Amino acid sequence: MAKIKVGILGATGNVGQRFIQVLNNHPWFEISALAASERSAGKMYADVADWKVGTEIPDSVAGIEVVPIDPKNIDADIVFSALPADLALTIEPAFAKEGFVVASNASSFRMEEDIPLVIPEVNPEHLGLIDVQKKNRKWDGCIITNPNCSTIMMSVTLKPLLQFGLQSVQVATMQAISGxxxxxxxxxxxxxxVVPFIGGEEEKIETESLKIFGKFDGKKVVNNTDFKVSASCNRVPVIDGHTEAIWAGLKSNPKPDAVKEAFLKFDPGLSHLPTEPKYPIIVRDEKDRPQPRLDRDMGKGMSVSVGRIREGVGGVRYMALGHNTIRGAAGASVLNAELMHKKGYL
Amino acid sequence: MAKIKVGILGATGNVGQRFIQVLNNHPWFEISALAASERSAGKMYADVADWKVGTEIPDSVAGIEVVPIDPKNIDADIVFSALPADLALTIEPAFAKEGFVVASNASSFRMEEDIPLVIPEVNPEHLGLIDVQKKNRKWDGCIITNPNCSTIMMSVTLKPLLQFGLQSVQVATMQAISGxxxxxxxxxxxxxxVVPFIGGEEEKIETESLKIFGKFDGKKVVNNTDFKVSASCNRVPVIDGHTEAIWAGLKSNPKPDAVKEAFLKFDPGLSHLPTEPKYPIIVRDEKDRPQPRLDRDMGKGMSVSVGRIREGVGGVRYMALGHNTIRGAAGASVLNAELMHKKGYL
Amino acid sequence: MAKIKVGILGATGNVGQRFIQVLNNHPWFEISALAASERSAGKMYADVADWKVGTEIPDSVAGIEVVPIDPKNIDADIVFSALPADLALTIEPAFAKEGFVVASNASSFRMEEDIPLVIPEVNPEHLGLIDVQKKNRKWDGCIITNPNCSTIMMSVTLKPLLQFGLQSVQVATMQAISGxxxxxxxxxxxxxxVVPFIGGEEEKIETESLKIFGKFDGKKVVNNTDFKVSASCNRVPVIDGHTEAIWAGLKSNPKPDAVKEAFLKFDPGLSHLPTEPKYPIIVRDEKDRPQPRLDRDMGKGMSVSVGRIREGVGGVRYMALGHNTIRGAAGASVLNAELMHKKGYL
Amino acid sequence: MAKIKVGILGATGNVGQRFIQVLNNHPWFEISALAASERSAGKMYADVADWKVGTEIPDSVAGIEVVPIDPKNIDADIVFSALPADLALTIEPAFAKEGFVVASNASSFRMEEDIPLVIPEVNPEHLGLIDVQKKNRKWDGCIITNPNCSTIMMSVTLKPLLQFGLQSVQVATMQAISGxxxxxxxxxxxxxxVVPFIGGEEEKIETESLKIFGKFDGKKVVNNTDFKVSASCNRVPVIDGHTEAIWAGLKSNPKPDAVKEAFLKFDPGLSHLPTEPKYPIIVRDEKDRPQPRLDRDMGKGMSVSVGRIREGVGGVRYMALGHNTIRGAAGASVLNAELMHKKGYL
Incomplete structure (x- = not known):
């Protein structure tokens, strides 16, 4: 079967490079277009991308000629957007209008009422918004977004806690510089x-999570009002991997062991998507894990690791960790596109 | 007036070196004895201390002959203890018995019922326990302790929040490796x-703070039961300076500006002790402060810096920061000794 | 064809873990035994190895029961030694006597007259010493060693410079902490x-390189006397990857471009061994490469990257870089064993 | 006696802040003007300088109103220039023309034939160029420059080696990011x-050192031709402090002990200038010193520390270290101004 052609918008940056890594040898998708700013357009990808994500640049993309970010230059069904928010604001709708599925890591449209904000393991049913969106906007294509990196790690771990009656979340993040x-x-x-501030980050965590855990009623997503999130975001000297100290207030006040059990049993029911890790949540029993340098690459960077599950304040305390530019960015967008493909949206 | 002679127990280690820095040119105290393990005893301090705290080793101590840690070797009124907890357990009582005031940074006796656990800016009235202790233990001297480093930074900032009805504290720490x-x-x-675990640290923060904020009833300290503390402790790649993300639940739910005002107005009423900083709490208005590398040395390492005061969960969120081996260790013990001197306990 | 069974001595440490990574899915070798100290023996590898080399521990070794380091416990033809030098001194001969090929990363026997010190790309003909060794020592097995990590990176790059008449080498190293x-x-x-000292390192570089580039006369290796090496070794805050600033005095004083050409054309003539990288030397044209974080993993950690080839002092200056625990340790030993297999020594 | 008024050009940047630190409580000089870009002009220094050099901003400068970088705004006799090279090119002559002594840390004029490039401990007699310069350029004032930071550390240590017949220098630097x-x-x-490249740095070290050690013949400085310098410059993850591995080829091939003796005896004969450290060169006997974090602040950041003096290649090898933004920048300029004052040039 022929693979689905995909393009990358903003292909030369840090997240763009991660998209290439995640899509390398993908069973369903093949990269057909790399788009970047005018400055890079017309040149070979290997010559303009300052490749810095560790492994070697795949041969299959090294020689691709970079094109300008314009729908008419791109022969693909899906475009992955690693664009900065200000550019995404006008470019992504232009692509959606021209019939592309835009799987975006940008923050620009995440909170729009008719744009799904999806983590496949958490709220796959929000894909339903796509039909609403297409109708509303009269687009042939559509935009689907994934949450902010810190929000993703946290939300994946909150999903199995819903059964205990989630009432509040306090999260202190220690985020990597690659973010x-x-x-x-x-x-x-x-x-x-340590820099105890990341512009807009706390607001994103606090608002995006309520939408993700909201209810899709067939027309729109009604934000979850069962719990509130309060975040305190910090930058620490770590290359990759966001670490989070979480307090979850839980109505049924379960023992830490019950929470551990819930993490271990968590099955998102996706029946395996290519980029989905074997374990969405890895539970570490060691007293001092997870740690970013040791755990960020688990599940090819797509697993969220948790540990130190212990009593909290009317609930539990625990640590969560994930790879910010894979699980928290490029991998998240690719997983969304895979979900769409499986659900017949392509 | 002749200065009071002081000795340092465990003088060669990291905190021992910080004691020397803090006591250098002290107006009331002069170092008369440096005690360390048998291995170092009999040698010149400069030859055995692997001096690593930045500034040059003061000339006045470089040539002092290190003595074994034994009361009979030491001619001093006060000894500052930078001993590890296991050694402190037997050595500190031996000194107290022999009439020394032991101002200890070790954790061994902090939670003993008749041993004061004091931060001069927070609970100077707990000094009253010293009379109880001497009577109980039939010691000529006494032991006074300061809390664990992370507890100190947090407690200094909680003191001015008591007026708002402190109900709960959640603190995620990002602690320096020198700790x-x-x-x-x-x-x-x-x-x-990031290593999301520091042995015993969370328990220390959670128990010591309740004693510090307890009420001395003339005979003992009754632990505070108005609030609970829940800590999540992490080690980060920072040399010196502990950073803390704090949520304080406050009954009167004040606006962040009122809390800021309380921090600014906080006057511990000590009428100036030599090691006391001009500002016990420095309020930073920048959106991204305090930061350990930039703020740890404020007030010669004795000020606690706070910032990012914003709404929390039924209270406020803010960041606090202090120098862990000065404000959180050596400086804390010296300040306690100064308080004792001022209050006539020497 | 059945694979050759190999054991790892000192399997739980940093280099031991790298051996497992390098040998994972090896086409010729399969791990049949993991040996470590008595403390670990009898337990499952996954339970005793504090696995910290990034990727996940391979399933195929996780459940292996660790055995004590004793020839009679080990069913293998080759043992790879990641032992510390003091232990290697008695253990490696015991294994060689019992008929094992010992491919050792330890320094204990590197400079022994009848023990080959080999980098396959540099001095494969030194394998001839094995026959001498067996005869001398009346061993059924043998010991083959690879040089110290810093020596390997340097020597691989010096090999193609021999044609220009190598007269002197000055090398300043910036070595990773994993070393x-x-x-x-x-x-x-x-x-x-920066710590400008690494015990024994300068001596190793200066003596091992002369043996590596020595001539095997059928009976022994006569040290090279054409050139001298002077090293200045430093530890820098880098996790993996040793960087070296090299001045090579060259009799014919070639232009930097001729030296670059020699690096590019360098073909060790090994006709491909499994762990041999596609390019033994990668020449970087960027003005600021090689860099450890970006280049250490090239060729699966087995390539040496060079760059900044420019005029020196009667020769050239350049930078060299390689992964210290792969190219400089585990990978080096495995490559030696592969060479032995190809040359019929197994 | 009234102090001499001094201004700082480029007062808000990293080196500008170091100038303020070095000049704080200076016995001869007082800061009368802080000049910076138009963006900062008209505002209070404390409001525009993003103060990041550790200690608190001195009260005496916090409230000074920043002025534009224009001679007519500045009431001072000396101006210290922390300007970038491109701006210094036009601004420094404008100040010199208007009668100011410009003590510059910029590279723009260092190699000009009539501009002295001075390290007081090394070539104070080059001050004689000032008269030549004033005559040539018909300036009322003048420009005096200090070398590049890496050049300064190296040159201070080479001065006492001249007696052994210096023939060649090879230096591999490990430079701090603050540089x-x-x-x-x-x-x-x-x-x-590690980044093995710093733009223009190697050329500066190689050319500036020959001028510094050149002979002032009353009219100009004739570059030294006795030796050549070959540099290999690297950036390492260190905040402050440049570390250098040096090979010095010495005609008389002295023993390392003789070289150590020469370092210890080195007396620049300046009869004490205020910013001059007690020891221009500190010799460390420990096997693993000097180290940037431990030694950069020696002599208030003005001493150069050396260690590991051992045999080289027809000479000696050793390590040298100094604080790049104090000894290598702001302190160097201030020391030059002090020398001028002492020699009657003000």
Whole structure:
């Protein structure tokens, strides 16, 4: 069977490079277009991408000529968007209008009423918004978004806690520098240091999670009002991998062991998507795990690791960790596209 | 006026070196004895201390001959203890029995009913326990302790919040590697990493704080039962300076500005002790402060810096930061000794 | 064809873990025994190895029961030694006597007259020493060693320079912390720091390289006397990957471009061994490469990357870089065993 | 006696802040003007300087109104220039023309024939160029420059080696990130990494050193031709402090002990300038010193520390280290101004 052609918008940046890694040798998708700014367009990808994500640049993309970010340059069914929010605001609708499925990691449309904000393991049923969206906007294509990186790690772990009656979440994050992009943070700012602020991050965690856990009523998503989220976001000197200290207030106040059991039993029921990890949640029993350098690559960067499950304040405390540019960005968008394909939306 | 002679027990280690820094040119105290393990005894301090705290080793101590840790070797009125907890357990009582005031940074006796656990800015009235202790134990001297480093930073900032009806505290710490001592953490364990566990730390924060904020009834300290503390402790790749993300549940649910005002107005009423900083709490208005590398040395390492005061969950969220081996260790013990001197306990 | 059974001595440590990674899915070898100290013996590998090399522990070894380091416990033809030098001194001969091929990363026997010190790309003909060794020592098996990590990176790049008349080498190293083993360096020692000393390292580089480039005359290796090596070794805050600044004095004083050409054309003539990288030397044209975080994993950690080839002092200056625990340790030993197999020594 | 008024050009940046630190409580100089870009002009220094050099911003400068970088705004006799090279090119001559002594850390004029490039401990007699310069250029004021940071550390240590017949220098540097300014290096570029390239640095070291050690013949400086310098410059993850591995070829091939003796005896004969450290060169006997985090602040950041003096290649090998933004920048300029004052040039 012929593979589905996919393009990457913003292919040269940090998340763009991660898209290429995640899509390399993909069983369903093949990269047919790499789009980037005018500055890079017309040149070979290997010559313009300052490739910095560890492994070697795949031969299959090294020689692709980068094209400008314009629907008419791109022969693909799906485009993955690694665009900055301001550019995504106009470019993504232009692609959707022209019939592309836009699987976006940008924040621009996440909170729009008719745009699904999806984590396949958490709220796959929100895909239903796509029909609403197409009708509303008279688009041939559509936009589907994944949440902010920190929100994803947290939400995957909250899903199996719903059964205990989730009432409140407090989360202190320790986020990796790659989350700000390659040129996002100066070395003098973060070395031997912690920066207790990430612009817009706390708001994203607090609002996106309520939509993700909201109910799709056939027409729109009604935000969850059962619980509130309060976040305190910090940047720490770590290359990749966001670590989160979470307090979950739980109505039934389960023992930590019951929560551990819920994590272990969690099965999102996706019947295996290609980028889905064997274990969506890995439970570490060691007293000092998860740790970003040791656990960020678990499940090819798609598993969320948890540990230190212990009593909290009317609930439990635990640590959660995931790879911010894979599970929290490129991998999240690809997983969304895989879900759409499986559910017949392509 | 002649200065009061002081000795340092465990003078060669990381906290021992910080004691020397804090006591250098002290207006009331002068170092008369440096005590360390048998291995170092009999040698010049400069030859056995692997001095690593940045500034040069003061000339006045470089040539002092290190003595064994034994009361009969030490000519001093006060001894500052930078001993590990297991050694402190037997050594500190031996000194107290022999008439020394032992101002200890060790955890061994902090929770003993008749041993004061004091932060001068928070609970100076707990000094009253000293009379109880002397009577109980029939000691000529006494032991006074300061809390664990993370507890100190947090408690200093909680004091001015009492007026709002403190009901709960959740604190996620990001602690510096110096807190584990020079040989406490391997480079491979913490570089490009976060370790979400510090042995005993969460328990110390959760129990010590209730004693500190307890009421001294003339005979003992009755632990505070108005609030509970829940801690999540992490080690991050920072040399010095513990950073804390705090949620304080406050009955009167004040606006963040009112809390800021309370921090700014906080006056511990100590009428200036030599090691007391000009500002016990420094309020940073920048959106991304306090930061350990930039703020740990404020007030010669004795100020606690706070910032990002914002709405929490039935109260406020904010960041707190202090120098773990000065404000959180050596400086804390010296400040306690100064308080005792001022209050006539020496 | 049945695979050759191999054991790993010292399987739980940092280099032991790298051996497992390199041998995972090996076309010729299969791991049949994991040996470690008495403390670990009798337990499942996954339970005793504190696995910290990034990827997940292979399923095929996780459940292997660790055995004590004793020839009679081990069913294998080859044993790879990741033992510390002091233990290797008695254990490796015991295995060689019992008929095992011991491919060792330890330094204990590298400079022995009848023990080959081999880098397959540099001096494969030194394998001839094995016959001498067996005869001398009346062993059924033998010991083959690979050089110290820093020596390997340097020597691979010096080989193609021999044609220009190598007269002198000055090398300043910037070595990764993993080179000292997991527990080798305290975080407080190396963070925000450089340590300009690594015990024994300069001597190893200076003596091992002369043996490697020596001539095997059928009976012994006569050390090379054409050139001298002077090393200055430093530890820097990098997890993996040794970087070296090299000055090579060259008799014919070639232009940098001729040296680049020699690097590019370098073909060790091994006709492909499984662990041999596609390119033994990768030449980077960027002005600021090679860099350890970006280049250490090239060729699955087995390529040496060079760059900044420019005029030196009567020769050239350049940078060289390789993965210290793969190219410089586990991978080096495995490559030696592969060479032996190909040359009919097994 | 009234203090001499001094201004700082480029007062808000990293080196500008170091100038303020070095000049704080200076016995001869007082800061009368802080000049910076138009963006900062008209505002209070404390409001525009993003103060990040550790200690608190001195009260005496916090409230100074920043002025534009224009001679007519500045009431001072000396201006210290922390300007970037491109701006310095036009601004520094404008100040010199208007009668200011410009003590510059910029590279723009270092190699100009009539501009002195001075390290007081090395070539104070080059001050004689000032008269030549004033005559040539018909300036009332003048420009005096200090070398590049890496050049300074190296040159201070080479001075006492001249007696042994210096013939060649090879230097591999490991330079701190602060050397590139606050915004000079991205965290993703240098964390867990070494960058083996610093633009223009090797050329500066190689050319500036020959001028510094040149002979002032009354009219000009004739570059030294006795030796050549070959540099290999690297950026490492260190906040402050440049470390250098040096090979010095010495005609008389002295024993390392003789070289150590020469370092210890080195007396620049300046009869004490205020910023001059007690020891221009500190010799460390420990096997693993100097180290940047431990030694950069020696002599208030103005001493150069050396260690590991051992045999080289026809000479000696040793390590040298100094604080790049104090000894290598702001402190160097201030020391030059002090020398000028002492020699009657003000």
């Amino acid at each position: 700000a992009g390659y040129n996002g943070i100066y070395a003098m700012s973060i070395y031997d240091n | 584990a001592g020079y040989n406490g953490i391997y480079a491979m364990s913490i570089y490009d990493n | 000292a083993g997991y527990n080798g360096i305290y975080a407080m020692s190396i963070y925000d720091n | 590139a300014g606050y915004n000079g290096i991205y965290a993703m570029s240098i964390y867990d990494n």
